[in-house]
Amino acid sequence: MNRLLTILLLGLLPIAASAQDNDDARTKGLHIAQEIQDRNTGWGDSKALMQMVLFNRRGDRSERELHLRSLEIDGDGDKSLTVFDQPRDIKGTALLSFSHSVEPDQQWLYLPALKRVKRISSANKSGPFMGSEFAFEDLSSFEVEKYQYEYLRDETINELDCFVVNYYPNYEHSGYSYQQVWIDKSEYRVQKIDFYDRKKSLLKTLEFSDYEQYLDKYWRATSMRMSNRQTGKITELTWRDYEFSVGLSDADFNPNSLKRAR
């Protein structure tokens, strides 16, 4: 009888141990995510220009230019205003987005030809942003509550010692089953993301480079390169003219202010 119990207990031990490992992996993943968020808190407001170059499989390129204004919101996702400059037929089109961690985002689109402000559905998180390989959800602000985390291992990439963590989305309408994220241990900057589609096949890889530091604290990548591993298409983002503390307030992020966004 005693022996039987021992055998049973011994049999259960590896299961218990792996459950313990899972908990540890989740806790460590969550700690890393919280550290990323903590290090990126307090920047206030910013603006920047973004150039986007789309390459199809044949190498044909097509360019977009847009500028963004962002406002940090305490305890919620950021507010952002994106205005398109290129291509010229959509110049002046503007997107206002109030991102939320788990609740659906609120989004308004301004169409300059009709001078119409349209509330749009934010259910298209997985949809392509301006025909690029970036989905709307890839460009929205990072909030800890958006994902469940699982720390996997340490790994060195780009000569940087990194954590590798899986992010499982908590919000609805994500196009991904999970993202595998490489974060450097020294500054907690995202270096690379592998996106896995709903069928858990590798869909896209995003690589960050040329990080620059602003206000002696906040790191922003100057270059981002998204490669679609299933279609061979590539989108390159280049950021420039980053400015922080430019005096933006809530009044600049209002469906009404969309009409005068330039």
Next chain:
Amino acid sequence: MIKAPVVAIALICAATSLHASEISGRIGAESRYFPDDGQLQNSVLFEPEIYWSWNNDHDSIVFKPFARADDLDSERSHFDIRDLHWLHVGRGWELRTGISKVYWGVTESQHLVDIINQTDVVESVDREEKLGQPMVQLTFIRNWGNLDIFVLPYFRERNFGGSNARLQGPFQIDTDNPRYESSSENKHIDYALRWNQYFGDWDIGLSYFNGTSRDPNLLPQINPVDGRLFLTPYYPLIEQIGLDVQATLGSWLWKLEAISRSGLDQDYSAMTVGFEYTFIGVFQSGLDLGLLTEFNRDTRGLSAPTPFQKDVFAGGRLTLNDAQSTELLFGASFDLDDSSSYSGLIEASRRFGNNWKLSLDAWIFNSNNPLDLNYLLRDDDFASITLEYFF
């Protein structure tokens, strides 16, 4: 002698150094084909936009003229100033002074609450093109919402096509002798108010307008010389209350526009109610398919000068989300009381390179009822191709 150009150049330099100046716009060519009689209508358009700003973008001026030259309809060859206004942005308020355009509303099949600007009828069948309206617009942006106060000191008459015009029915419209209820005619000062706000998933707008109706009554007249029937526009004074509501719930958009209008000739109300549902990433791709249905009701019934007295519009919008922004919109309006009355449209567009855009549009109209507006347009089915260069 060389002084004037030097001064001009110095002024331009000073103006540009104020802060930012920007030129953009479009130039295009359009061809329409009417299969009922094989007629072709060709035109070119030009719409530049110049923008200056100073005072850290708190002050700006926009100048946007528009011109079209048409080879068939002399009245469709026209020039308009879409925008020429100064905008000052204060803390929690904005003041816009000059010629401009505003848009109110949420629905797609018709735009009931949108009343500030006169429709540029010769420009577009869908009535979405507008003439520039002189205005002083004061906007308050507060926690309780946005409040707009408009003073509209000059009235823009509706433009109509000339004797060769398509899409207008058989009667000549005498735009040279419009009549007004107000003795100050087109100098009558109109007022409007609008409040709008969002609450979570809901966007709500309430509006009030007091002034000259943008929709003329067309009075039948007999030409004493040749005995032919023609129409004279008559612009009554009206008051209108409008409500527009949109609920954005996941992939569903629920929409309502309603107006109540009173005036000398007739009190009536009208509404458009409907939904749009978007299927995201259909066929395992980045493609979105939106389906929309809207119900239109006008208490004037068949005497309403719109085809939307009791109609259902059903349509779809296909967005490829590709690098060329390819889009397809299709739909049809059906009269619920008269199955012979309907209209249909297809609009497709695609960008080529970074600056060119090609659009293909087609419309059909049908009705057996001579009192119905679609009856007047039954021989005006057309397809058009438009090529535009954006700079």
